Amino acid sequence: MIQLFHVSKFYDRCTALDDVSFRIDKGECVILTGPSGAGKTTLLKVIFGAEIPDSGQILVQNRNVARLRGGAIPYLRRTMGIVLQNFQLLPRKTVYENVILPLVIQGVTRRLARKQVLGVLKAVGMDHKQTIHTGVLSAGEQQRICIARAIVNSPILLLADEPTGNLDAELTVEIVELFKRIHAEGTTILLATHNQRVVEQMNGRVVHLQAGRVVSDDGATS
Amino acid sequence: MRLLYLLREAITNLRVNRGNVLIGIVTTAFTLVCFGVFVLLYLNLKSLTGTLQGDIEVVVYLDPGASEQVVSLVQKRLGAESAAVALTFVSKEQALREFSEQFPAESLLLEGMDGNPLPASVVVRLSPRFLDTESLSAFAERVRQLPGVTHVAYSQDWIDTLTLVVSYFELGAVVIGTILAVATVTIIANTIRLSLYTRKEEIEILRLIGATGVFIAIPYVIEGTILGAAGGGLSLALLKGIFEFFRLELNASGWFVGVEHILPVFPRQVSFLLVMTGMLLGCGSSVLSVFGLMKRRHR
Numbered sequence: 001m002i003q004l005f006h007v008s009k010f011y012d013r014c015t016a017l018d019d020v021s022f023r024i025d026k027g028e029c030v031i032l033t034g035p036s037g038a039g040k041t042t043l044l045k046v047i048f049g050a051e052i053p054d055s056g057q058i059l060v061q062n063r064n065v066a067r068l069r070g071g072a073i074p075y076l077r078r079t080m081g082i083v084l085q086n087f088q089l090l091p092r093k094t095v096y097e098n099v100i101l102p103l104v105i106q107g108v109t110r111r112l113a114r115k116q117v118l119g120v121l122k123a124v125g126m127d128h129k130q131t132i133h134t135g136v137l138s139a140g141e142q143q144r145i146c147i148a149r150a151i152v153n154s155p156i157l158l159l160a161d162e163p164t165g166n167l168d169a170e171l172t173v174e175i176v177e178l179f180k181r182i183h184a185e186g187t188t189i190l191l192a193t194h195n196q197r198v199v200e201q202m203n204g205r206v207v208h209l210q211a212g213r214v215v216s217d218d219g220a221t222s
Numbered sequence: 223m224r225l226l227y228l229l230r231e232a233i234t235n236l237r238v239n240r241g242n243v244l245i246g247i248v249t250t251a252f253t254l255v256c257f258g259v260f261v262l263l264y265l266n267l268k269s270l271t272g273t274l275q276g277d278i279e280v281v282v283y284l285d286p287g288a289s290e291q292v293v294s295l296v297q298k299r300l301g302a303e304s305a306a307v308a309l310t311f312v313s314k315e316q317a318l319r320e321f322s323e324q325f326p327a328e329s330l331l332l333e334g335m336d337g338n339p340l341p342a343s344v345v346v347r348l349s350p351r352f353l354d355t356e357s358l359s360a361f362a363e364r365v366r367q368l369p370g371v372t373h374v375a376y377s378q379d380w381i382d383t384l385t386l387v388v389s390y391f392e393l394g395a396v397v398i399g400t401i402l403a404v405a406t407v408t409i410i411a412n413t414i415r416l417s418l419y420t421r422k423e424e425i426e427i428l429r430l431i432g433a434t435g436v437f438i439a440i441p442y443v444i445e446g447t448i449l450g451a452a453g454g455g456l457s458l459a460l461l462k463g464i465f466e467f468f469r470l471e472l473n474a475s476g477w478f479v480g481v482e483h484i485l486p487v488f489p490r491q492v493s494f495l496l497v498m499t500g501m502l503l504g505c506g507s508s509v510l511s512v513f514g515l516m517k518r519r520h521r
Contacts, residue, residue, distance in 0.1 A: 067277075071434070079434035088427045092234075102431045110223045149431065 250453025450504015
């Protein structure tokens with residue numbers, strides 16, 4: 001599913017990623033952990049094509065992201081769901097309008113799109129709030145909408161960067177449970193977090209980053 | 223579903239950004255009015271030159287002492303010219319009569335003179351093919367050589383001057399049009415750029431979920447096109463108002479009684495040109511600003 005070969009990334013003189021190599025197989029749940037500034041976000045960014053590595057290769061579903069042209073990046077992102085810490089929702093649009101967006105972009109028919117949106121909204125427990133503008137929702141609700149939007153087009157890979165970073169302990173448990181359910185349905189998950197409780201609750205393979213290097217990997221032998 | 227979404231986004235952009243959009247429409251309209259005034263001046267001068275050119279007549283004055291035979295020969299030779307389409311003989315008496323009718327105040331001057339001092343003449347109307355400066359002067363030169371001809375007159379000089387003025391206007395229209403087009407593009411591009419900056423986060427989100435550059439750009443291009451078309455429409459209304467006012471003033475002045483056909487014209491093409499120019503400039507400038515920004519934020 002994802003293979004990284006000696007990936008390095010530098011910002012001026014700062015090393016964000018230093019010779020990172022590992023692979024994630026289909027259906028795996030990988031927790032990327034480490035302190036702030038360890039390179040977790042940069043690693044996710046090079047995987048979904050928001051950053052170009054200075055060296056190394058990244059294969060995502062057999063496509064070399066490091067060599068993809070700018071015009072091919074949107075098509076790569078359509079195959080994955082992305083959830084970020086700061087929600088990234090359109091506040092002037094309703095819950096329904098936010099979640100349907102990836103399907104509008106992909107040109108899915110209105111009927112099919114509606115069916116899929118209602119399905120994922122039910123799955124994240126937000127089907128009763130579909131006509132509400134996202135700006136008025138609580139943090140936990142907003143994150144659930146983000147997750148719904150990320151999985152609405154049934155991606156085979158879900159990337160999440162500190163998805164519980166802005167949530168309290170109770171909401172964190174709720175969101176982690178949601179991720180576990182999505183994983184149980186067969187979606188590959190790569191989740192970056194520095195929250196030890198999330199790492200424990202997710203119960204997946206843990207890759208530990210420090211100063212841009214992989215210092216430990218549960219699945220290194222697999 | 224995609225098309226509907228893109229149209230709705232464009233309308234939302236216009237609504238959210240209405241202050242800037244309004245400024246953009248008004249400034250575009252004023253710029254296009256300036257351009258339109260120039261185009262109308264140019265077209266009217268060109269039309270006037272054409273009308274006057276078509277009215278050119280060559281007057282061949284005959285020697286007062288020329289015999290009937292010589293006069294008849296001159297007429298025969300003139301009739302044989304391929305450039306001449308109609309000949310009118312104006313006798314001495316007729317010339318005096320016409321002079322008295324046209325200039326009643328000055329006719330008193332002639333009363334004190336012995337006999338009729340005005341010469342007989344032949345008025346030659348030329349084929350439109352021979353109305354250019356070179357053909358006219360060649361024709362006049364040939365006619366001047368005929369026996370019994372004292373003078374050949376035609377009003378080409380000032381028409382040539384008018385043609386020169388029109389060609390300067392043509393050049394001026396291109397230069398001023400280019401400057402105003404650049405100004406309009408800058409105004410609309412800045413309005414769109416502002417719209418883009420206010421929705422920067424939304425664009426980032428759209429990129430994140432797999433929207434292509436074209437998908438993100440289309441609402442802004444529609445917004446720019448609508449803005450340009452609205453500017454063009456407003457400029458058309460303003461220009462038409464100015465034009466009608468000017469026309470009424472000219473009519474009221476009474477200078478053009480009997481020659482209303484040379485009064486200013488407002489061709490339908492000018493209306494079309496203004497709205498289309500506004501639309502094209504709007505579309506072009508939004509494409510420039512959207513794709514300029516996209517290039518800078520490649521991924």
